[in-house]
Amino acid sequence: MNYNWDWGTLLREPYLGWLWSGLGWTVLVSLGSWAIALAVGITAGVARSMHSRFIPQVAGVYIQVFRNIPPLVQLFLWYFVFPEVAPESVGLWIKRDLPNPEYITAIVGIGLFSGARVAEQVRAGVAAVGIHLMPAALATGLRPLQAFRLILLPLGLRAIFGPLTSEFLITVKLSSISLTIGMLELTAQSRHIENYTFHGLEAFAVATAVYLLIGLAVTALMRAIDRHFGAARFKRAQP
Amino acid sequence: MSDFDWSVIARSWSFLAEGMALSALLVAVATAGGLVFGFGLALMRRSRYAVIAALATAYVTVMRTVPLILVLFWFYFLVPLVIGRPVGSLASALIAFVLFEAAFYCEIVRSAIASVRPGQTEAALATGLRPSQVMRHIVMPQGLRAMTPLLLNQIIIVFQDTSLVYVVALRDFMTTASVVASRDGRPTEMYTLVAVVYLAICFSLSKVVERYGKGQRQ
Numbered sequence: 403m404n405y406n407w408d409w410g411t412l413l414r415e416p417y418l419g420w421l422w423s424g425l426g427w428t429v430l431v432s433l434g435s436w437a438i439a440l441a442v443g444i445t446a447g448v449a450r451s452m453h454s455r456f457i458p459q460v461a462g463v464y465i466q467v468f469r470n471i472p473p474l475v476q477l478f479l480w481y482f483v484f485p486e487v488a489p490e491s492v493g494l495w496i497k498r499d500l501p502n503p504e505y506i507t508a509i510v511g512i513g514l515f516s517g518a519r520v521a522e523q524v525r526a527g528v529a530a531v532g533i534h535l536m537p538a539a540l541a542t543g544l545r546p547l548q549a550f551r552l553i554l555l556p557l558g559l560r561a562i563f564g565p566l567t568s569e570f571l572i573t574v575k576l577s578s579i580s581l582t583i584g585m586l587e588l589t590a591q592s593r594h595i596e597n598y599t600f601h602g603l604e605a606f607a608v609a610t611a612v613y614l615l616i617g618l619a620v621t622a623l624m625r626a627i628d629r630h631f632g633a634a635r636f637k638r639a640q641p
Numbered sequence: 642m643s644d645f646d647w648s649v650i651a652r653s654w655s656f657l658a659e660g661m662a663l664s665a666l667l668v669a670v671a672t673a674g675g676l677v678f679g680f681g682l683a684l685m686r687r688s689r690y691a692v693i694a695a696l697a698t699a700y701v702t703v704m705r706t707v708p709l710i711l712v713l714f715w716f717y718f719l720v721p722l723v724i725g726r727p728v729g730s731l732a733s734a735l736i737a738f739v740l741f742e743a744a745f746y747c748e749i750v751r752s753a754i755a756s757v758r759p760g761q762t763e764a765a766l767a768t769g770l771r772p773s774q775v776m777r778h779i780v781m782p783q784g785l786r787a788m789t790p791l792l793l794n795q796i797i798i799v800f801q802d803t804s805l806v807y808v809v810a811l812r813d814f815m816t817t818a819s820v821v822a823s824r825d826g827r828p829t830e831m832y833t834l835v836a837v838v839y840l841a842i843c844f845s846l847s848k849v850v851e852r853y854g855k856g857q858r859q
Contacts, residue, residue, distance in 0.1 A: 404722065404725070405722050466844060466847075467840060469843075469847075470797075470839065470840050470843035470844045470847065471801075471836050471839050471840050471843070472801035472802075472804040472805075472815070472839055473801070474804045474805055474807060474815065475804060475815060475832065475835050475836050475839055476836070478819070478828075478832045478835075479832055479833075479836055482822070482828040482829070482832055483828060483829045483832050483833060486828075486829045487829065571706065575706070575707070575708040575709070576708070577708075578708035578709075578710045578711060579708075579710065579805070581710070581808070582807065582808065589708055589710050589711045589714070592711070592714070593714055596714075596718065602714070602718050603715075603718060603719065603722075606711060606714055606715050606718070609711055610703070610707050610711060610715075613706050613707045613708065613711070614702075614703055614706050614707065616706075617702075617705075617706030618702075618706070
């Protein structure tokens with residue numbers, strides 16, 4: 403292999419700055435998407451577990467549709483198609499006045515895809531800690547939504563702490579698809595450096611190391627939290 | 642909705658079909674190659690030599706924490722350097738997919754092997770079978786049955802993943818559609834079509850997996 407490694411390039415400006423800002427955007431896109439994914443996913447997951455004819459079906463349609471279309475396609479739908487098919491005033495507002503449209507589109511697109519996956523986990527978590535707690539909760543006089551909020555969700559979310567951590571890391575990886583609509587996140591910046599310097603492999607190596615560090619750090623942190631508050635402790639407490 | 646022109650789909654039909662054929666090729670190669678390599682990785686992770694197991698574990702960890710797009714970029718630039726001459730983006734994408742998905746198939750194979758109780762292996766070894774024979778005749782036949790739903794699910798994920806070859810301008814279904822979309826100025830029609838087609842295929846496959854899983858439990 404005939405390649406002239408030159409790691410010094412990455413320490414020179416503007417390339418180091420590019421990598422830093424790329425990392426910043428990766429973090430911002432990941433956290434923004436995750437906030438949407440959690441909010442939508444928990445709502446849909448609870449809706450899916452409700453005792454009703456209609457509500458679980460609506461949540462089910464959301465989950466099936468958003469899980470079965472590739473995230474990249476969803477992103478393009480939000481970016482290119484949604485402003486065209488939305489009511490004209492909304493479409494115009496998105497095209498003219500939406501601040502930072504790439505960022506907003508990215509977190510909505512990625513967030514709704516991850517949300518469908520989170521919803522499945524939440525449903526599984528609620529089912530695992532026992533929908534059988536529901537009659538007991540209702541017997542104490544709680545309304546169904548209160549029972550979910552006060553009893554089933556706190557227990558269910560603890561039970562799925564591990565899977566939720568994996569989902570978060572999948573969301574971090576997915577943040578890279580936002581480069582297709584022009585977000586300059588970490589992967590985009592390393593590609594950018596390749597374009598300018600022909601020292602792409604060094605940039606890719608740094609990006610790889612950063613993703614690996616994020617993955618390992620988040621996993622370690624979540625394990626520590628899980629040990630104190632989550633299912634691990636919950637399981638130990640049981641006889 | 643009156644100013645939509647759906648005839649663009651009919652006009653570009655054969656071009657889109659070629660794209661879908663390439664997507665199918667990517668899925669087939671990624672799955673076949675990924676399974677073979679993933680099986681090797683799974684055996685390495687079970688090796689009694691700590692170094693070999695650690696190497697395979699490190700490989701799987703790295704591949705599972707890095708975005709596929711970054712892996713595609715890596716091999717897009719790395720493969721021509723290693724081979725010493727330019728290769729098309731197809732060759733580098735195929736290599737990237739096999740090496741990337743292998744990490745995920747490795748975990749599936751591992752869970753399949755783990756699903757067979759160790760007593761069976763011990764009993765088989767006691768009858769005088771060699772470890773490779775135990776793997777082939779005792780563990781894998783049962784493991785394969787256990788891993789089929791996971792495997793089918795992974796194939797759906799790989800199919801969705803193939804849309805990412807867009808970033809190296811390889812003309813899969815997604816990319817051909819986007820080429821038509823910008824050539825004819827019809828993004829709404831084309832991306833709607835793409836979404837509907839992926840949804841139809843992935844949803845029906847996932848229903849098949851669900852059925853299979855239910856049949857298996859009974």
